Amino acid sequence: MSQPTLSDQIKSAIEQNEVILFMKGTPDAPACGFSARTAGTLESMKVPFASVDILPDPRIRQELSALSNWPTIPQLFVKGELVGGCDIVVEMAESGELQTLLGVEGAEGVVADESSDPAPLQIENRLG
């Protein structure tokens, strides 16, 4: 059995995690404002999510963007589908659509600032 390609590893990470955020840095130590705001929005809803830091290996971003046809980071996937980047995640959180998608009640309009507490579930760079 040959070693799974990086693209295969990314696909399985997306399939195996109901909510997964590909970001710069980690939820505890985000390396860009857009990644921080997206992770913070998920944390403010107390939604468990997996996170993958794309910075250690530039190929992750290339393979991911080839798969998702989305050029920027962060990228949020829910139930195997690309939800979008920071703009869309924040817009959906403000409208309540994200809460519906994630099955979270009552957190409508909650958009995080950067200081939220850490995510309960983290798969630190599971593709390492």
Add this chain to the structure above:
Amino acid sequence: MPTPEELQTRIEEAIPGAKAVVIDTTGTQDHFRAEVSSPAFTGLSRIAQHRLVYDVFGDEIGGAIHALSLKTEPS
């Protein structure tokens, strides 16, 4: 390095009927915010709308254009 005016022109030329307002969010000519309206967005999901705008710049996104934050709506 790209300017907000250049980005606006390229968006409006590439997407039918588009009206774009582009600002440089950091003053370093590589982080931009664009608000774009166009009839071409009608019936499209947010992701599809944003893809139309990102596709205008191809692999400049993440390169010369380090960040392009978007707000899109059908018009």
